[in-house]
Amino acid sequence: MFLALPFLLPGIFMSSMSANATAPADAIEQRVNTLLAEMTIEEKIGQMSQVNGGDSYIHDYLRDALRAGRVGSVLNEVDVNVVNELQRIAVEESRLGIPLIIGRDVIHGFKTVMPIPLGQAATWNPVIVSSGARVAAREAASVGVNWTFAPMIDISRDPRWGRIAESLGEDPYLASELGTAMVRGFQGDDLSAKDTIAACAKHFVGYGESESGRDYATTNIPENELRNVHLRPFHAAAKAGVMTMMTSFSDLDGVPATANEYLVNDILRGEWGFDGFVVSDWDSVRQLSIHGLTANDRESACEAAIAGVDMEMHGDAYLNHLAQLVDDGKVPLEAVDTAVANILRAKFRLGLFENPYTDPNDFPPFADADALETAREAALQSVVMLKNEHHVLPLSADQLSSIALIGPLADTPYEQLGTWIFDGDPRYSVTPLGAIETLVGDGVDVRYLKAMETSRSRDTSAFDEAEALAAETDATVLFLGEEAILSGEAHSRADISLPGAQAELVGRIRASGKPVIVVILAGRPLTLTNIVDEVDAILFAWHPGSMGGPAIADLLFGIESPSGKLPVTFPRMVGQIPIYYYQKNTGKPPSPETIAHIDDIDAKAPQLSLGMTSFHLDAGYTPLFAFGHGLSYAYFNYENLTTSTSEMALDGSITISVDVTNTSGITADEVVQLYVRDLVGNVTRPLRELKGFRRLTLAPGERVTVDFELTADDLAFYGRKMQRMTEPGEFHAWVGSSSEAGLMAEFRIVGER
Ligand code: NOJ
Numbered sequence: 188m189f190l191a192l193p194f195l196l197p198g199i200f201m202s203s204m205s206a207n208a209t210a211p212a213d214a215i216e217q218r219v220n221t222l223l224a225e226m227t228i229e230e231k232i233g234q235m236s237q238v239n240g241g242d243s244y245i246h247d248y249l250r251d252a253l254r255a256g257r258v259g260s261v262l263n264e265v266d267v268n269v270v271n272e273l274q275r276i277a278v279e280e281s282r283l284g285i286p287l288i289i290g291r292d293v294i295h296g297f298k299t300v301m302p303i304p305l306g307q308a309a310t311w312n313p314v315i316v317s318s319g320a321r322v323a324a325r326e327a328a329s330v331g332v333n334w335t336f337a338p339m340i341d342i343s344r345d346p347r348w349g350r351i352a353e354s355l356g357e358d359p360y361l362a363s364e365l366g367t368a369m370v371r372g373f374q375g376d377d378l379s380a381k382d383t384i385a386a387c388a389k390h391f392v393g394y395g396e397s398e399s400g401r402d403y404a405t406t407n408i409p410e411n412e413l414r415n416v417h418l419r420p421f422h423a424a425a426k427a428g429v430m431t432m433m434t435s436f437s438d439l440d441g442v443p444a445t446a447n448e449y450l451v452n453d454i455l456r457g458e459w460g461f462d463g464f465v466v467s468d469w470d471s472v473r474q475l476s477i478h479g480l481t482a483n484d485r486e487s488a489c490e491a492a493i494a495g496v497d498m499e500m501h502g503d504a505y506l507n508h509l510a511q512l513v514d515d516g517k518v519p520l521e522a523v524d525t526a527v528a529n530i531l532r533a534k535f536r537l538g539l540f541e542n543p544y545t546d547p548n549d550f551p552p553f554a555d556a557d558a559l560e561t562a563r564e565a566a567l568q569s570v571v572m573l574k575n576e577h578h579v580l581p582l583s584a585d586q587l588s589s590i591a592l593i594g595p596l597a598d599t600p601y602e603q604l605g606t607w608i609f610d611g612d613p614r615y616s617v618t619p620l621g622a623i624e625t626l627v628g629d630g631v632d633v634r635y636l637k638a639m640e641t642s643r644s645r646d647t648s649a650f651d652e653a654e655a656l657a658a659e660t661d662a663t664v665l666f667l668g669e670e671a672i673l674s675g676e677a678h679s680r681a682d683i684s685l686p687g688a689q690a691e692l693v694g695r696i697r698a699s700g701k702p703v704i705v706v707i708l709a710g711r712p713l714t715l716t717n718i719v720d721e722v723d724a725i726l727f728a729w730h731p732g733s734m735g736g737p738a739i740a741d742l743l744f745g746i747e748s749p750s751g752k753l754p755v756t757f758p759r760m761v762g763q764i765p766i767y768y769y770q771k772n773t774g775k776p777p778s779p780e781t782i783a784h785i786d787d788i789d790a791k792a793p794q795l796s797l798g799m800t801s802f803h804l805d806a807g808y809t810p811l812f813a814f815g816h817g818l819s820y821a822y823f824n825y826e827n828l829t830t831s832t833s834e835m836a837l838d839g840s841i842t843i844s845v846d847v848t849n850t851s852g853i854t855a856d857e858v859v860q861l862y863v864r865d866l867v868g869n870v871t872r873p874l875r876e877l878k879g880f881r882r883l884t885l886a887p888g889e890r891v892t893v894d895f896e897l898t899a900d901d902l903a904f905y906g907r908k909m910q911r912m913t914e915p916g917e918f919h920a921w922v923g924s925s926s927e928a929g930l931m932a933e934f935r936i937v938g939e940r
Contacts, residue, residue: 240264270331306729313368320372347400349678356754379538390435581745605730606675622736674710837938
């Protein structure tokens with residue numbers, strides 16, 4: 188039960204949703220400095236320490252620590268009464284009354300769950316991504332959470348890595364656009380409003396490059412690659428005003444991110460002027476000694492504080508050692524003051540001093556109509572149709588008398604939510620089975636068979652029944668993939684094909700002679716090479732969240748047309764990883780004629796006879812499905828690609844335009860994508876780089892001209908000396924419906940550099 192705090196603590200609640208919407212930055216700085224001047228070193232270090240709550244109970248040691256001002260933040264407590272009591276102790280019983288910032292992993296929803304972030308990235312729609320974060324913020328804020336550890340914007344090019352599910356994919360531009368959309372959704376226009384929460388861009392930086400996709404493994408990223416790829420979404424988030432950033436668990440070129448002064452102090456603060464605060468990852472300060480960078484917690488605290496890590500998440504290295512380190516002159520007091528100022532600034536901006544308490548009655552109920560509709564729309568736009576042979580989809584409820592729904596993931600309210608759903612409530616889930624039954628009504632006989640206990644099951648004893656069912660019904664939809672537990676933190680896989688006996692199940696259904704439609708629910712790209720030719724259609728639905736069922740049902744039956752586009756490349760085989768669309772040309776590029784031909788090599792073939800280019804003998808050089816790929820029930824014609832000028836000045840801009848026509852008889856969405864190649868550079872440049880995209884809804888026959896404006900700055904990159912530069916020279920631009928778009932225009936940048 189919620190405590191009637193408004194009555195117990197008169198004057199504490201503000202009547203407006205916004206506590207200090209208009210507080211100017213210098214007024215906040217003044218308040219920060221005044222408060223800082225009053226603080227003891229212990230109170231300062233308290234602000235820099237985050238403690239795990241989450242027991243729906245306040246232990247005596249935590250009460251004492253709060254009273255002593257030795258806690259700046261609590262994470263994982265989501266019982267609003269307990270949260271309010273924590274705040275009350277901090278505000279009323281500590282000497283300076285500094286409120287807590289309450290953190291929680293609200294990654295893709297709170298009670299109402301949106302698709303996993305990788306699925307949201309497949310929408311290529313900043314508006315729906317932002318709306319999903321807004322719903323999550325509102326639901327989380329209603330229990331007193333005022334800080335989420337999202338968005339996760341690690342560039343992720345390795346589908347073995349379980350955390351790819353939490354990411355926005357492989358491309359720095361897409362991750363920047365969608366990551367900033369998430370920040371805007373969580374933080375809103377006014378961070379002090381009751382229904383907004385602070386966002387946290389994580390993990391700074393390079394975590395996605397964990398060797399072999401094994402979580403927490405070492406990363407090695409050359410600085411040019413770091414700046415041109417991995418840092419970009421973080422810089423975009425900083426510019427968008429993200430309130431906090433989290434350092435990564437990973438060890439970058441020998442220096443773990445949590446001790447990396449160059450990354451945190453020099454780049455993030457020095458170059459970018461970030462004025463929010465930086466939190467470590469869970470216990471990652473103390474883990475510096477496990478990495479072997481330091482010998483003990485004291486050294487770890489020293490390294491992290493000097494690097495610029497303002498708050499230690501769940502660890503006590505700061506609490507136990509920082510005061511002495513300052514005393515011994517190992518950590519300058521200014522470093523501590525800067526850290527505390529960064530944290531206090533965030534608390535002031537959040538309006539916590541004015542309004543530390545939460546009244547759930549100020550909020551709509553969980554999973555209200557708006558939340559569920561946002562989740563449905565996000566799921567709908569996230570589903571990618573990989574294949575649709577002979578237009579087997581959409582199904583027509585009028586023409587079917589029966590349908591078989593087979594597979595381990597057709598009716599799993601929990602699994603469809605995906606990874607990182609601490610608070611997600613499966614009671615709000617609508618599964619594909621439930622949604623299809625509702626959609627087709629009594630007119631179609633829906634026959635369901637799970638056939639496998641889990642996606643990993645190797646028991647094939649139900650496969651005869653499955654095959655017979657497929658033969659008896661007019662169409663079969665298989666619901667395959669992987670459960671939520673197979674992706675996420677510390678859940679990497681080395682083999683990313685469909686687990687268990689699923690491929691065999693596909694073969695048995697194929698043997699029924701009926702069309703085979705597969706819906707895949709998964710937390711990562713899968714290698715589908717062994718089933719792709721066995722099936723007629725594939726809808727890749729990721730883990731689609733609470734409303735995945737209705738979205739999938741509407742797509743299968745053509746109420747809506749698929750419009751998701753891959754935010755990450757799908758390899759043919761694991762051995763191709765890393766494979767991503769913006770690879771370099773190399774000195775020996777493959778050509779379209781280059782094919783995998785290991786089976787055709789003659790015995791004793793001379794070494795040079797196969798062509799000396801960059802490819803795999805057994806996989807070629809192309810992916811199974813390219814970045815940006817995604818089919819529709821509609822047809823879109825691209826023509827008249829033009830540039831506003833053939834020569835753009837070094838300080839100028841260019842508009843690239845294309846006409847897109849919906850030549851089909853249905854209304855549908857299309858994501859128009861612009862890619863550019865800089866032919867010659869100070870450092871070698873990628874074959875293609877995404878530079879713009881637009882999601883459009885086009886009615887039958889509708890034609891629109893899409894304009895993309897690019898400034899010289901949009902074409903800038905980091906050169907050999909890590910200088911950001913736009914170079915004169917030749918550029919190619921492609922516009923189309925995937926990274927394989929063929930319609931090309933040329934232009935030049937002219938001028939003296
Ligand atoms: C560890 C994860 O790496 C991070 O992303 C998360 O926010 C924290 N734990 C808190 O749960």
